[in-house]
Amino acid sequence: MLKLIFLLFFVFSTFILTSNDIKIESERIIRINLGDYINLQFEIVGITPELKNEIEKKTNQRFFKDFVYKWNIIKHSKQIATAYVDNVYGKTQPITFLVIINNEGEIVTTEILKYREQYGGQVKNKNWLDQFNGKDLNSEIEVGKNIHSISGATISVNSVTTGVKKILFLHAELIKVE
Amino acid sequence: MFSNFRNLTILTILTTNFLFAQSDQFFESKSSFSGYGELHYNQNQKEKESASKTLDFHRFVMFFGYSWTEKWSFKSEIELEHNFVQKGEGELELEQAYVNYHHADWFGFQVGVVLPSVGLINEYHEPPLFFGVERPDYHNKIIPTTWFGNGMAFYGTYNFFDYKLTIMEGLNSDKFSESSGIRNGRLKGFKANAKNLLYNLRIDYLGVAGLKIGGSYTFNKATGETSTNKISLLEFHSAYHQRNFYSVFEIGNISYEKGNLESSFGYYFDIGYNISDAFNCDTKIIPFFRYSDYNTAAKTKTGGDSEKKNHFTYWMIGLSVKPIPQIVFKLDYGTSTKELGNEKTKLFNLGIGYMF
Numbered sequence: 001m002l003k004l005i006f007l008l009f010f011v012f013s014t015f016i017l018t019s020n021d022i023k024i025e026s027e028r029i030i031r032i033n034l035g036d037y038i039n040l041q042f043e044i045v046g047i048t049p050e051l052k053n054e055i056e057k058k059t060n061q062r063f064f065k066d067f068v069y070k071w072n073i074i075k076h077s078k079q080i081a082t083a084y085v086d087n088v089y090g091k092t093q094p095i096t097f098l099v100i101i102n103n104e105g106e107i108v109t110t111e112i113l114k115y116r117e118q119y120g121g122q123v124k125n126k127n128w129l130d131q132f133n134g135k136d137l138n139s140e141i142e143v144g145k146n147i148h149s150i151s152g153a154t155i156s157v158n159s160v161t162t163g164v165k166k167i168l169f170l171h172a173e174l175i176k177v178e
Numbered sequence: 179m180f181s182n183f184r185n186l187t188i189l190t191i192l193t194t195n196f197l198f199a200q201s202d203q204f205f206e207s208k209s210s211f212s213g214y215g216e217l218h219y220n221q222n223q224k225e226k227e228s229a230s231k232t233l234d235f236h237r238f239v240m241f242f243g244y245s246w247t248e249k250w251s252f253k254s255e256i257e258l259e260h261n262f263v264q265k266g267e268g269e270l271e272l273e274q275a276y277v278n279y280h281h282a283d284w285f286g287f288q289v290g291v292v293l294p295s296v297g298l299i300n301e302y303h304e305p306p307l308f309f310g311v312e313r314p315d316y317h318n319k320i321i322p323t324t325w326f327g328n329g330m331a332f333y334g335t336y337n338f339f340d341y342k343l344t345i346m347e348g349l350n351s352d353k354f355s356e357s358s359g360i361r362n363g364r365l366k367g368f369k370a371n372a373k374n375l376l377y378n379l380r381i382d383y384l385g386v387a388g389l390k391i392g393g394s395y396t397f398n399k400a401t402g403e404t405s406t407n408k409i410s411l412l413e414f415h416s417a418y419h420q421r422n423f424y425s426v427f428e429i430g431n432i433s434y435e436k437g438n439l440e441s442s443f444g445y446y447f448d449i450g451y452n453i454s455d456a457f458n459c460d461t462k463i464i465p466f467f468r469y470s471d472y473n474t475a476a477k478t479k480t481g482g483d484s485e486k487k488n489h490f491t492y493w494m495i496g497l498s499v500k501p502i503p504q505i506v507f508k509l510d511y512g513t514s515t516k517e518l519g520n521e522k523t524k525l526f527n528l529g530i531g532y533m534f
Contacts, residue, residue: 022204064204092210092243092251116205116248118278118286119301121335127387143503144422144452144462148388151417151426152302158503 022085023069025113026098030073030083033100033109039074045174055169061162064094068170073100081108082171088163090156093117097160099167105136105175110164120156128157137168210243214304214533218311221526229524235261236312239273251278254291257324271366273326284334291367292331295342295380296394297321297428298415305531306506309426309448309466310496312527315514319472320430320444321413322361328370338385340392344378347371349409352402356475356484359432359442360409363400374399374406391416408435422452424464431476438479444472450498462500468512469493489517494525506531 027040046067047055056062069085081102087094093116100108110132112124122128131147143149143161150157215238223229238258245251255274263270276290293301297316299308300323308314317323329346347370349363365371375398382392396411413430429445450466457463473489496510508529515522 087204091212092253093245093248094204094206096204114204115283116280118280118288118333121283122340122384122390124283124335125338125384125387127385131387144419145455146421148421149419150384150388151298151307151390151419154302154307154503 022096022113026069026071026083026085029098029109029111029113030071030100034073034075034081037075038080041072041074043070043072044068045070047170051170051173055166055173058169059162059166061088061159061166063166064088068167070174079103084167084171085113086163086167088159090115090117090120090159095123095156095160095163097163099132099164101168101171105168105172107132107135107164107168109133112160115156120153122150122153123156123160125150132164135168137172141165141168205245205248207246208244210245211241212534213238213240214531215239216305216311216529216531219528220312223524225522241274249280251280252276253278253288271326273324276331282334284336285332286334287330287332289330290328291326292329292344292346293324293326294331294344294346294376294378294394294396296325296378296396296411297323297413297430298390298417298426299323300325304533305508305529306498306500306504306533309424309450309464309498309508310468310494310510310527311508311529314428314446314448314468314470315490315492316428316430316444316446316470316472318361319359319474320432320442321411322359322364325364326367327365327376328367328372329375335384338383340382340384342378342380344376346376346378348374348376348398349400350402351400351405351407351409354400354407354409354434354437354439356439356478357488359439359474360400360411363402371401374401388419389416390418405436407437409433422455424448424450424452424466438484439475440477440479442472442474443476444470446470446472460501462498462503464498464500465495466498467493467495468510473517483518486518487516491515491517504533 044067052063064087071083072079073081081100083100085098087096096114098111098113102108110129115121115124135141140146143158147161217235220232221229240256243253257271257273259269262268272291274291276288276292278288280286295301299313299317303324327346331342331344333342347365349360353362354360378396380394382390384390393414398409400407400409409432411432415428418425426448432442434440448466448468450464452462452464454463470492475484475488478484492514494510494512499507511526513522513524
């Protein structure tokens with residue numbers, strides 16, 4: 001009986017620990033960047049086909065799904081920032097990334113949550129990702145101009161850069177609706 | 179009996195749970211298909227001779243892959259060189275085919291036909307990724323790109339360091355030569371001799387945005403039917419890209435234990451600058467300059483002419499035009515000089531390349 005309880009506990013704990021690791025990791029990073037005294041409101045935001053189409057045309061990149069993860073970040077009952085999790089394709093596998101945007105529409109931080117391949121993993125590099133900090137929808141965000149490329153990670157560099165741009169477009173539209 | 183059944187149920191729950199835990203919301207099991215290719219026009223003219231002109235679909239390459247889970251996948255690369263294969267002309271090669279286990283960022287492994295990590299181009303050889311219509315001569319004469327073989331590789335990234343350790347089939351020492359170094363000693367996975375394996379370790383530092391700098395060491399006790407020869411290849415490489423500026427530098431040396439040939443040595447550097455801002459267009463227009471110096475017989479026991487016969491210096495100017503990052507139009511012009519007799523060859527190349 002004891003064995004059974006132990007096993008059940010084990011089963012349960014592994015489930016808790018691993019089923020939502022992307023969400024947990026996202027919230028951990030949000031707190032590192034914006035402090036512990038914040039409330040996080042999580043939602044899964046659907047993207048309408050019209051909006052999807054419009055942003056895909058502007059950026060020449062498809063959305064991974066017709067939804068993204070979104071957190072409203074609240075401090076002293078006022079929203080201070082918004083965070084998104086989305087995916088872009090690397091060479092063959094999805095790259096899961098997080099973008100935090102402040103109320104001025106500027107990027108506070110970008111992080112790769114999960115990279116699933118051997119090649120191109122250099123985009124996880126914090127120094128490379130920091131290049132997006134402070135950029136907003138009106139900024140020029142282009143690989144080879146103001147975003148460095150990385151030798152050996154060209155595909156990932158281009159996909160992540162466009163993915164971040166897509167989130168800026170999406171954020172601007174979602175704010176309008178609100 | 180009941181107890182057995184119960185245990186079985188628990189085990190099933192455990193295993194299924196384990197499987198669930200491994201996947202996550204975004205991963206989808208799927209097959210992938212991609213490729214690259216390049217068509218070249220090459221014109222070579224030696225002094226006082228008429229020019230040779232060729233039009234060559236140099237490489238047509240297809241990648242097939244399948245991902246079963248987030249961690250387990252298969253990847254392959256099949257290459258057809260020079261349009262067709264017949265009577266020793268053209269090449270059809272299985273350059274990569276491996277099962278990949280990606281445990282985490284810091285550790286993964288591949289088993290099958292793998293690429294040793296030597297220099298910047300052996301693993302990343304799609305045409306939009308390097309300057310010049312043909313791959314740099316350094317990647318033919320010193321590093322025998324594309325170098326692949328049967329074996330396994332371990333890889334990962336930790337902090338700003340990226341590593342890959344490859345253990346694979348060795349080289350055939352009978353085929354080493356003063357004019358092409360170790361190049362003809364590659365077994366290319368064809369019923370490869372597994373007696374003396376080749377070890378290759380590469381470490382890169384990626385702590386500065388836009389910079390990749392690192393080196394690799396390769397060691398093999400090469401074995402042929404009539405000879406053995408220990409070789410070691412040490413190389414350093416760097417690539418830097420900041421705003422519109424590009425630079426590449428690679429240098430490498432091969433040491434041989436036996437025979438007349440003692441070492442092969444070479445280097446090259448590229449400097450390029452994207453001038454598309456001046457034309458206010460999205461198409462990248464990158465003129466570049468390359469200088470290279472290589473000698474497959476850099477040091478021999480007998481010395482003299484054989485060292486000079488295989489020593490070339492080559493300067494080149496060229497242009498890469500990329501309307502989108504995956505398509506490139508290239509042209510280059512330069513002079514290659516053989517040390518012996520100061521023999522000069524003028525080379526002019528045009529090319530188009532793509533990747534997807």
